[in-house]
Amino acid sequence: MVHRSVQIGDLACSSCGLEEEDSDHILFLCMWAKAIWLNVWNWLNLTGPDPSSIEAKAIHAVKSLNGSNQWKQLVEVVLFSTMRKIWKYRNSKIFEGRWEAVPKMLDGIKEDSCMD
Ligand SMILES: [Zn+2]
Structure with missing residues (x-):
């Protein structure tokens, strides 16, 4: 019983706890x-749903963007570097x-993406 409640506590998000x-x-x-x-999306000057919105999960957010393939590739690089950073900062x-x-x-994300 005690052990179980400890485990539930461990499952709570370490950032928000919610x-x-x-x-x-x-x-x-x-x-x-x-x-x-939201900040990354603002920095890239992107409107429309960012990857944290449920209807635009990650890669779909990039596919639905307007612009050249080159631009989308760039956004994709930022996307992955953002995910890496979020994971790293959490750890x-x-x-x-x-x-x-x-x-x-x-x-850190901007540095990682080699553009500003
Ligand atoms: Zn959380």
């Missing part, structure tokens, strides 16, 4: 991830107790 933590939640659905995606929070503010994470 929902069960699975990879979709961590990368897209968490309010913390949503804040990052450093859990394992090292370090927590970056969203603007700082955004800087």
